[in-house]
Amino acid sequence: MRVLIVGAGIAGLTLSALLRQKGMVPQIVERADDFHASGYMLALFPMGNRVLHGLGAYDAFRAASEPMDTYTMCNGHGEPMQTFDIAGALGKYGDTRQLSRADLLQLLRNAAPDVPLRMATRVTALVDHGAEVEALAEGESLGRFDLVVGADGIHSTVRQHVAGEIAMRPTGWGGWVWWAPAAAAPRTKVTEYWGAGRFVGVYPVRDRVGVIAAGPIDEIGHARIGGRGARLAELFADYRGVAREPFAAMPASDRDMFFWALEDCRAPHWSKGRVVLMGDSACAFLPTAGVGASMAMESAAVLADELGRSDARGVALALQHYETRRRRRAEGAQTASRRIASMMFISSIPVAWGRDHLMKFYSIEEFGKEIERSLSEPI
Template sequence: MRGKTVKILIAGAGLAGLSLARALLTRGIRADVVERRPDWTSSGFGLFLPGNASRAFAELGLFSAISQSAVPIRRQDFYDHRGRHLSTVDSERFWEGCGPCLGMPRAVMHKILLDSVAPVPIRTGRAIADVRQVAGGCLVTFDDWSCETYDLVVGADGLNSTVRRLAIDPAPPTYTGNGCWRFFADNHAGIDAWTVMVAKGRTLLAEPVDRSTLYVYAELAQAAGDPRERASRAELQAIFADFTAPLGPLLRQLQPDTPVHFSRIEAVQPPVCFRGRVVLIGDAAHATSPSMAEGAGMACEDAVLLADAITAGDDLDTALGRYAARRQPRVDWVRGQSETRDRIRRLPAAISTRLLRFAGTRMYRRSYTPLLAKA
């Protein structure tokens, strides 16, 4: 579409939507962005950015701002639930030449992205009611019954994407068999690495996101029943009561006024990522369990590659086909590795800890080596 004005609607002003708005803006296209939430108060907890994620955000011209607000994560330490060290991965060395691994609050990343797209109109509290394919584009109806026609509609509206449901796949997200709790904690112990403790069906993880704060993530495998029945703070502390240092004390020191968020972990796998003039990116297209920590990185890579495709000079239909063909193998790899890691976590502790002790670095390299290459 080089040399031609293209009218684009981005549904969703999270990391995926704002990354695409930024990528398009740097290429001379000012998209419309709508966000169904009325404000930005729900900004999540922590982010871990592997090296490929840092590289993708660097392509948006944001690496300096992000690195100044983030904590370098130079290694990953693995322990069993009794505190016995299993292995350490030198992530700094692995990602050398690609980008550093970083930890930061999601809200900080969101503000950096918002500031970077200041010229772009973002309409909050505006939801999409309908999307219809018309000749050469899409007719979008909003929740106030106003209508507008666009050359392209991008669903960057997350796991429970309205755009996906209306235009590509009505199937709801699928429960992965896991539930998780997230919260921030004071880093009294001076933890300076991505640190995880494992037991059968249970994972407790922490990473620094600033000089004094840890992002804490606790996961429980519960294939049967609804994990929301065990969502309380008391259940969290009881489930992980036998976890010792370095992370167990974080749960026992949890204050009554500390916000703790619980959620079922769900995934989506639509049959296609685009149909006609509608395309999905980020979690709307390929949400998986967070075991690869690739959500933000994949969203940003989607944004960069889609913006490249749109501005490469082809017509939009050809551009979308090329984007999908280029992106799908990487999406499939990350999804497959996420599912493999989830299965390992459900193995008996004697097996999973032995794997981490004797093959932890080898498993890490196998999972992430394909991501060293640019998307």
Template sequence: MKIAVIGGGIGGLSAALQLLKAGLDVHVYEQAPRITDIGAGIQISPNASRLLLRLGLKSAMDAVGMRPREMHQRRWDDGRTLQRAPLGPEVEATFGAPYYHFHRADLANLLADALPQDRLHTGCKLVGLEQKGERVIARFENRATAEADLLVGADGIHSRVRGLVFGPEKPRFTGCIAWRGLVPAERIRHLAIETASHSWVGPGGHVVHYWVSAGRMMNVVCIVEHGDWTRESWTDKGDVADVLARYEGWHPTVRGLISAFPETFIWALHDRAELPHWSAGRVTLLGDACHPMLPMMAQGAAQSIEDGAALTALLRVMPDDIAGALARYEAVRKPRATRLQQASAANRIRFHLPDGEAQHARDEAMARSSDRSIANIGWLYAHDAASTL
């Protein structure tokens, strides 16, 4: 079976590696001239890391990834702990795979390095698709073409494949804006920040930060409500002074991290209506192309890796019934992705509650039972997308 994967990000590359390991003839087409996944930090929980470990990537992942010992959530002003939960040895022992933090580019590059060179085609910007009987033909801006039995759109939130197959998208601005910064370790040694996933929640916003790139940099993401920036680009530069102004009065650690930004990038958070279907004929979607989610569950990349595993498993057992495999893929994956989209949207509200009665009730609930405890997070981390079909 010949498969064309459009998009050389984390979802597309991991899917290609899984499909290739299953004995399928896979090629990846990426519009950028080289693999340099933009953005900053990314969290890969055991439900996804177990799938990458099966590809023989443990040494490469350990070389650049960080293994946080815990998740630590604090109040915005006084730093009081609201909840802690293990992410280190206890999680690995329970779920059989580690929890990692990566720089997105580090993870994308190690996936690309694991793919045979002749399977990855850069500089291929998709401009057209045509389905002819049992074949799909992709046409690229550089006049190259690709013909396959199945085409997988793994081309992200602004998916060209989705647009060509299902028509123009209608993103909805959530009202939230985000800034991100990568802080070199030497700039923040004095803050003595432990290797953990840190989250600060406060009125109208929250901040997440953790070490990446083997501890050389701290990834920081600041999200606030009621922003007036509406562009959904990861490459628009922001102003560090604007970030500091929006976090006036927050804990000195938060402000110290922001003050140490060498630069910052700003983007608006949008959501999209649920797609009725992910597949049409011999074309299907995975990852952000079909189920984009707000970043409040840290599951966007993990779910794209799960998509690739499920699709691979189904094509392996249904090689002569692509339509049936795609129908089953959607039936298996859509409910789980939707659940996480909804959980992420709910966390946006919960993390940004104004100080008051509702916020106090939230803090007390977190103190009683951490939603990230091993008992409460098992439905997410224990899932094996390659076998629960």
């Protein structure tokens, strides 16, 4: 089966390695010039790293990551509201660990290094020829394929072919992300600060710490920061505790950080003819639940499973089964991330005070129920 994967992110590289394991040799195209700007930190829950077991890449994953043993939720004054024992709650299913996106991409690429990968290539059009799909990049034909997989992220061009223009669902918030030295936060411990109109998250990975400082876009975006990292630090001057140290290591210019508009989207359907969506192109996640990478890897595993029991003539049925198995699960996790965002992203001081009071009674069972449900259900 001739398969083109558009996008060499987590979903695309996972699928390429799984298909290679089944004897297929897909082709991958990626619009970025290289992997140098390949993102920051992420968490991988057991439902994601189970896929790495299947690829024989689990030991490499452990070597590249840090365990996420505890998660502490603080208010904007730095006072702990809850500390959750992640390792204890989810350990029966496997490890929950954190690593940089670049490290995860590298180990996924290492799982299938012979799969052809062409960088700096943007697919601009797909032409349906019935039994084949032709992919065009700036007018150049990349060939004809039995299947094209759109794994090209939240701003997917392949999604336009499948479902037309899809409006983003904004939260009105955005966040600046940067790396701080490993000494800026305790290892294995995630700490988040939920303030009124401000949020700080501190996430240790191997050899460094990922940091995000978030707030309403009109207060924290490019127009307000004006190219000065110091201005961002001023907006969070009242934050204390673990949140304070990463600001001392913040780059002087916002050009050396990444601004993340906190929004998501949901495609109304995932396939059209011989073109299918996967990962953020199908169902994009806010970072609030931390499950986006795990969901993308699960989707790749399911699509590879369906394709492994099909040939070129049966692609339509394989895609139908893939969407049936994945869509409800992915959209359920996305809804959970939206619900958490509604609690995190609060600008009103009185409402934030009420939220903080309620969070003191939030149990580990409540915190982990969506993740535990995902882990207990087969894919």
